[in-house]
Amino acid sequence: MINSFEVKETNEMIEKENLDVRTITMGISLLDCIDSDLDKLNENIYNKITRLAKNLVKVGNDIERSYGIPIVNKRISVTPIALVGGSACKTVEDFASIAKTLDQAAKDVGVNLIGGYSAIVSKGMTPAEELLIKSIPLALHTTERVCSSVNVGSTKVGINMDAVKLLGNIILEVANNSKDNDSAECMKLVVFCNAPDDNPFMAGAFHGVTEADAIINVGVSGPGVVKKALESVRGESFEVLCETIKKTAFKVTRVGQLVAKEASKALDIPFGIVDLSLAPTPAVGDSVADILCEIGLEYAGAPGTTAALALLNDQVKKGGIMASSYVGGLSGAFIPVSEDQGMINAVEAGAITIEKLEAMTCVCSVGLDMIAIPGDTKASTISGIIADEMAIGMINQKTTAARLIPAIGKKVGDKVEFGGLFGYAPVMPVNNYSCENFINRGGRIPAPVHSFKN
CATH class of the missing domain: 3.20.70.20 (Anaerobic Ribonucleotide-triphosphate Reductase Large Chain)
Structure with missing residues (x-):
């Protein structure tokens, strides 16, 4: 049962901390x-x-x-x-x-x-x-x-x-x-x-062939809620930090569970999953990068960033799975550049590069997301960046993705404007040394040996 205290707490998260479904x-x-x-x-x-x-x-x-x-x-x-x-x-x-x-x-x-x-x-x-x-x-x-x-x-x-x-x-x-x-x-x-069959988030959502004829999936978010909770435990130990993130993720996921159940009932379509990913927006206070700073980094991208993100991602999942019987989709922390003002700030300060973002994708949800690159980047270079990100997913048995935006006519340091939830992004430099001979080989890279567990 949801009590009056939880209702009041949830209302405050919605009004002051950008909680939304x-x-x-x-x-x-x-x-x-x-x-x-x-x-x-x-x-x-x-x-x-x-x-x-x-x-x-x-x-x-x-x-x-x-x-x-x-x-x-x-x-x-x-x-x-x-x-x-x-x-x-x-x-x-x-x-x-x-x-x-x-x-x-x-x-x-x-x-x-x-x-x-x-x-x-x-x-x-x-x-x-x-x-x-x-x-x-x-x-x-x-x-x-x-x-x-x-x-x-x-x-x-x-x-x-x-x-x-x-x-x-x-x-x-x-x-x-x-x-x-x-x-x-x-x-x-x-x-x-490793695309999931039940991801509710765009642009990657599709209805997998393992699914029922119709299903309701809900994606919740709440980076602002997590950051606000962490402000109250500044300087505390990692144990306290982790417990705070878990408890907050639980509350956020409960909101998603409620909405999913209500939508399923009203539409007479089965409830599928709640995806408890922390999905940022350009709004002030709704940033995953700001959570990393609250954990103790000057900017996202500073030494310790991958460890902090791994901690955040794991605790979000641990808190979320206690709040819903069916957690699926991607579930974790998204790190898009254009949709996260804290990430934009880190790029503009020179604190984060595509290579550091790639390292972060080893431990976060999804991958290289909403990244603007120079418009004259070669097709083979784009393929090489994709191949690297796919390899991380394949070896680590996780979902990874690449959503790259070669901004035609733009160079490093320019900005691209998308508006709304998509925000804006600085054009980031890429490594221009050629990988063309590698990409042109053709065929496929074989699965790692642990794929033979079956």
Whole structure:
């Protein structure tokens, strides 16, 4: 039972510390929509999404009013479209037509974003999956709310380097398509290793084939709440620090559990998971980097940063799993650059580099996220950065990702502006020594030996 003290405490977290439910995401399987006729396929997809999600936004708004809990986004994820469109799509334009259908369905039900324009190609690409990847620039350029992801590696099978090479070129093409808008369409594309089937966060959300026909997943956030709690234990031991983070993560996750259960009941769709990731925003006081500073660092990126982040991530998970029976998705601490004012400050101060961010991704949730790089960066260099991040995920049996934004026409020190939750980002330098011969080898990097536990 929730008592009056917990209600008061939660209200204070919402009013003063930027606590929110970042998203209610409805996952929808499109497997029963498959048809060899493209027009019929698009009709089936539109009808199923609009039928199941027609009340999603209304229910989210009702919960928001009833409990006073801000629910920032209402979103949809669908079965990877490379699977759904494989029979009907013969050209890039065919696949892009499905993206337009997804976009129209998202607009008509009123959700912020729809994810699942995706391909899972960890070991190899079918012709349809390769075609979908090649269609991503057109799909993202001709839609507003569609998000795309490609899973190119896993601990079990290794890294598909053919897909990694291809995506270096695709990301540059996406960037060029939106060069008049700071290459902002790259925000809607992410490359994964070990992508989870139940991630509610964009741009990487898709509805995995292991999932039910429809599901409700909730992503909570609360970096400001954690930072505020840590202010009261400055100078205390690591034991006290860890206990404080755990207790706070528990409270934050309980809010997400409540919202998920209420949404599931109102929509008559099963509850899936609560993702308890600390997802920052550009708002003052809502920063993961600021938590690291509160732990004792002058800036994120200072010596000790990886240890502090590892501690934070682990305690968030330990607190969260006691608050919900079903914790999933990504769950941990995100470290995007543009969406976190503290990270932006660290980059501008010269305290953090891409190489240090890469080291941090060994212990955090996800990976190199929302990082602007010079627009003249070579495709092979982008592929090399992706390969490094995928290797971290593969070896460490964790989800990693890369969401890179080659800002066309911009150089190191310039800024790109995205607005809203996406904020702005300084363009960061990359190592320009060539990795082209490595990327051009072709084939795949084999899985590490621990993949043979089965």
